[in-house]
Amino acid sequence: MILAPRLEAIDLWFAYEAERPALRGADLVVEPGEFLALVGQNGSGKSTLAKHLNGLLRPVGGRVRLNGEDISGVATGQLARQVGYVFQNPDHQLFSPSVEQELGLGPRYFGLPAAEVEERVQRGLERFGLRSIAQRGPGTLSFGLRRIVSIAAVATLQPPVFILDEPTTGLDWGSASHLMDHFAELHAQGHSVILITHDMRLVARYASRVVVLSEGRVVGRGSPQEVFRHRELLQAARLQPPRIVELVERLVISGMEIEGLTVEAACRSFLTRYRLKHG
Amino acid sequence: MVEFYQPGESWVHRADPRVKLAFVASSILLLFLLQHPLIFVSAVLGLIGLYRSAGLPASRIWRVGRAVLPVGFLLAVLRAILYPAGTALIAFGPVQITGGGLAQGATLGLRLLGMALIIFLWLFTTESQSIVRGVVKLGVPYPWGLAIGLALRFIPTIRESYDTIVQAQRARGLDLDRTRGLGRVRALLPGLIALMVSSLRASENLARALEARAFGAPGVRRSTLVDIAFRPVDWLFLLLIGLGAAAILLFYLRFGIGADPIRLFP
Ligand SMILES: Nc1ncnc2c1ncn2[C@@H]1O[C@H](COP(=O)(O)OP(=O)(O)OP(=O)(O)O)[C@@H](O)[C@H]1O
Ligand SMILES: [Mg+2]
Numbered sequence: 107m108i109l110a111p112r113l114e115a116i117d118l119w120f121a122y123e124a125e126r127p128a129l130r131g132a133d134l135v136v137e138p139g140e141f142l143a144l145v146g147q148n149g150s151g152k153s154t155l156a157k158h159l160n161g162l163l164r165p166v167g168g169r170v171r172l173n174g175e176d177i178s179g180v181a182t183g184q185l186a187r188q189v190g191y192v193f194q195n196p197d198h199q200l201f202s203p204s205v206e207q208e209l210g211l212g213p214r215y216f217g218l219p220a221a222e223v224e225e226r227v228q229r230g231l232e233r234f235g236l237r238s239i240a241q242r243g244p245g246t247l248s249f250g251l252r253r254i255v256s257i258a259a260v261a262t263l264q265p266p267v268f269i270l271d272e273p274t275t276g277l278d279w280g281s282a283s284h285l286m287d288h289f290a291e292l293h294a295q296g297h298s299v300i301l302i303t304h305d306m307r308l309v310a311r312y313a314s315r316v317v318v319l320s321e322g323r324v325v326g327r328g329s330p331q332e333v334f335r336h337r338e339l340l341q342a343a344r345l346q347p348p349r350i351v352e353l354v355e356r357l358v359i360s361g362m363e364i365e366g367l368t369v370e371a372a373c374r375s376f377l378t379r380y381r382l383k384h385g
Numbered sequence: 386m387v388e389f390y391q392p393g394e395s396w397v398h399r400a401d402p403r404v405k406l407a408f409v410a411s412s413i414l415l416l417f418l419l420q421h422p423l424i425f426v427s428a429v430l431g432l433i434g435l436y437r438s439a440g441l442p443a444s445r446i447w448r449v450g451r452a453v454l455p456v457g458f459l460l461a462v463l464r465a466i467l468y469p470a471g472t473a474l475i476a477f478g479p480v481q482i483t484g485g486g487l488a489q490g491a492t493l494g495l496r497l498l499g500m501a502l503i504i505f506l507w508l509f510t511t512e513s514q515s516i517v518r519g520v521v522k523l524g525v526p527y528p529w530g531l532a533i534g535l536a537l538r539f540i541p542t543i544r545e546s547y548d549t550i551v552q553a554q555r556a557r558g559l560d561l562d563r564t565r566g567l568g569r570v571r572a573l574l575p576g577l578i579a580l581m582v583s584s585l586r587a588s589e590n591l592a593r594a595l596e597a598r599a600f601g602a603p604g605v606r607r608s609t610l611v612d613i614a615f616r617p618v619d620w621l622f623l624l625l626i627g628l629g630a631a632a633i634l635l636f637y638l639r640f641g642i643g644a645d646p647i648r649l650f651p
Contacts, residue, residue, distance in 0.1 A: 124444050162552045182552075183560025191556040197583040198546060199553035201575035211575075215558035245582045263558065 108296035110138040110266035111173045111188055113159055119167030120154060120322075128154045130322040131168070136267070136300060141293045143309040143330070144302045146319035147344040152302045153194060155319065156269045159300070160189040187216065190265035194272050196256040200244040205236055205255050208244050212263040226262045233288065234258040249276050257285065267298040274305060286312055307348045310334070310367035318343045330367055388541055389508040397439035397510045401619040402519030404626070405507050411630040416499050418634075419643040422488050425495035432502040439510050446502075453501040454494075461494030471647075488646040513538050514611040527607065535591070546583055550576045 113136040120129040128151050136142055136159075144152050157163040158170050161182040170177050172188060193199050202208040209230045213223040231237045234254055239247065244255050257273060268289065274282035282305075290312055293299050301313060309316055309330050316333040318326035326339040333339065334347040335355075350369050357364050363379055366372035392398075397405075416428065436446050470485025511519075517534040521527050554576050555561060564572045599605070636642040641651040 125442070157552070160556060162556060181560050181562045182555040183558050183562070186556055186558040191553075193549065193553050193556070195549070195583075197586060198549045198579065199557075200582075201554065201579045212557040215560070245586075260557070 108139075108266050110296060110298040112136065112138050112171075113189070113267065113298070114171040114174075115155065115158060115168070116171070117168035118155065118158055118165045118170070120158065120163060120165050122154075128322055129158075129165070132319070132322060133324055134159075134317060136298055139293070139296050139298055141290075141299045141312055141314045142301065143313035143316045144300060144319065145304070145306075145309065145316060145343070145345060150319040150343070151322040152319055153271055154322075156191070156271060156300060156302060159267075159269060160185045160191055162191070183215070186212070186263060186265065188265055189267045189269060190260040190263050191269045192257050192260045192271060192273055194275075196249070196252040199256045199259070200252060203243055204241050205244055205247075206231065206240040208255055208259050209236075209262045212259060216263070226264070230258045230262045233261070250278070250281055253277060254281070254285065261292075266296075267300070268292065269300045269302070271302045272304065273301070274303065274308065282308070306334075306346060306351075307368070310348050310351065318345070334367065389505070389537060390512050391441055391445060391509050393440045393510065395439045395510070397435065397506070400622055401613055401615055402511050402515045403523060403613075403615075404619050404622045405511060406519060406523070407623060408626050409503055409507050411626060412503050413500055415630060415633055416496050416503075418637060420489075420492055420646045421643045421649050422491040422495060422646065423649055424643045425492060425499055428499050429495060429502065432499065432506065435506060436502070436509075439506070441506075441509055445505075445509055449501050449505045450498065453497050457494035457497040460497065461490035463490075464493050465490030485647055492646055508537065512611075515613060518609065518611060518613045522613065528601075539587075542587075543580070543584055547576070547580050550579050550583075553579075 113134075115132060115134040118129045118132045118134075119127060121127040132151065132155050134144075134155060144156065146152055154163065158165055161170075161177055161180060164178065172180075172185070177185060200208060202211055206227055209227045210223050213226050218226075231240050234257070236251075236255065236258060239251065244252060247255065253273070253276060257270070260268070270289065273285060277285065286308060289297075289299050289301075293312075299312075301308065303309065313330055316326075316328060316330050317324055318333060318339060320343045325343060326333060326336060328336075334351045339345075340347065348367065350372055351367055354364055354366060354372050364372060364375050366375045412428075416425070419425070433446060465482060465486040466480055468486055468489060469481040469483040470489065471483045473481040473483050474487075475482045508516075513534045516537065517527075517530045520533060521530040525533075551561075551573070554573075559572055561569065561572065595601075633643075637644055643649065645651060
């Protein structure tokens with residue numbers, strides 16, 4: 107079991123350009139081992155906020171704490187041991203001549219012994235199904251594969267906290283669920299996962315808590331259930347809950363006792379009631 | 386994304402791009418001829434005045450300054466130390482700081498700053514379409530003009546990609562604080578490769594997108610949405626630029642004013 111650190115961002119202010127702050131007093135707590143979804147419309151500041159959690163960006167106001175300690179004096183290279191960050195665009199994070207070396211890059215930056223690096227690389231190739239393309243150049247792969255290589259390359263760092271910035275864009279639903287199941291497994295082992303996404307089905311299925319960002323501020327938080335019910339919040343942040351949530355809501359309004367945010371959960375709940383009634 | 390162009394309605398924005406290009410070319414030429422640091426100080430002050438009257442925020446001036454001042458300062462110091470001229474003001478062993486060396490150093494640094502301010506004044510106040518139209522009307526073939534426009538459009542994007550790439554390296558455990566000198570260059574090399582790959586990919590996509598939108602279709606004469614034409618006031622600007630440059634040139638050639646880094650009037 108992994109014990110993930112507690113991450114805390116307090117009243118963060120940040121601006122790329124002085125006239126337009128990207129963060130305006132954002133607050134965020136990531137409890138050890140939680141699966142948190144960070145949502146909000148394009149440009150709301152999700153990536154910017156996440157980049158503060160491993161010191162890639164330093165706030166002009168407010169602070170970030172890792173297990174209660176201020177990280178302002180700690181280099182990102184060091185924080186990388188605690189917080190792994192998968193960037194939005196795979197092409198910004200592939201550096202090596204082969205997939206194999208790409209997976210070993212981070213462990214080598216950490217200065218791990220060669221045998222340990224090798225072992226992590228092999229495990230990564232196995233886990234993400236990359237064995238057959240281990241010698242290919244990452245740049246020559248399809249977008250989906252580049253995406254997966256970029257994720258595997260962070261997974262070999264084995265950080266207790268993962269930040270995934272829209273990891274499933276450009277992946278088909280099968281690859282996407284496969285990938286997310288992998289992180290659900292890591293989550294079950296105690297890793298914290300922060301998932302930035304526009305896909306509310308993923309939120310419904312995997313996240314235990316949702317934080318909604320709008321214009322650089324947190325405008326809502328709660329369980330997926332609570333957030334999906336909050337009409338004004340959804341509208342303000344331009345979010346649309348999964349269709350199944352709407353269906354369940356309408357059935358409830360018309361008097362049916364049913365719940366669930368995913369098709370599976372709703373089915374289960376429906377069948378239980380149905381059997382109870384009809385034997 | 387941070388673009389060069391800062392939208393506005395000032396007289397500098399509205400001036401014809403060709404007029405602005407004439408200003409850029411003639412003033413850069415003069416900056417190379419003239420030598421006295423006081424001239425450069427006044428040129429920089431004048432340029433800052435132009436920026437303000439174009440309605441550009443101080444942060445823009447500061448951005449140009451921040452980009453060139455470190456290099457300019459380094460050049461100035463090196464020049465002052467390596468090429469002493471006249472009697473020493475201060476001497477540390479073999480290193481002499483002389484009035485002449487200082488003046489020449491200052492000239493060099495300020496010249497760089499002045500050039501950057503001039504070029505960016507043009508870029509900050511001219512839409513990339515107008516830049517393209519301007520150079521095409523001056524006789525540059527359209528594909529070349531478009532290439533210039535696209536290059537300008539993509540410099541900020543590439544710069545942003547590079548920042549993200551270095552971030553991605555650091556997020557993978559690269560500790561830049563602990564590498565120095567050559568080690569640092571070597572550490573950044575993978576990032577440069579990634580930048581090249583991603584830029585090549587972007588340019589290939591861009592070329593395809595252009596073709597898909599019928600760029601270079603045979604037998605077609607392209608029409609333009611944005612057209613530019615000289616207004617009377619543009620002729621006036623051009624006249625003033627020509628007169629001003631000629632006057633400075635005359636003083637320089639005839640009387641040697643500004644030709645010496647130490648004495649303004651010979
Ligand atoms: N490198 C940068 N330079 C300048 N401005 C930036 C930069 N990166 C982001 N911004 C701006 O900061 C704001 C927040 O951007 P951010 O990328 O954090 O949003 P996001 O919520 O991740 O959006 P998306 O869903 O599109 O990824 C936006 O207005 C964006 O234009
Ligand atoms: Mg983002």
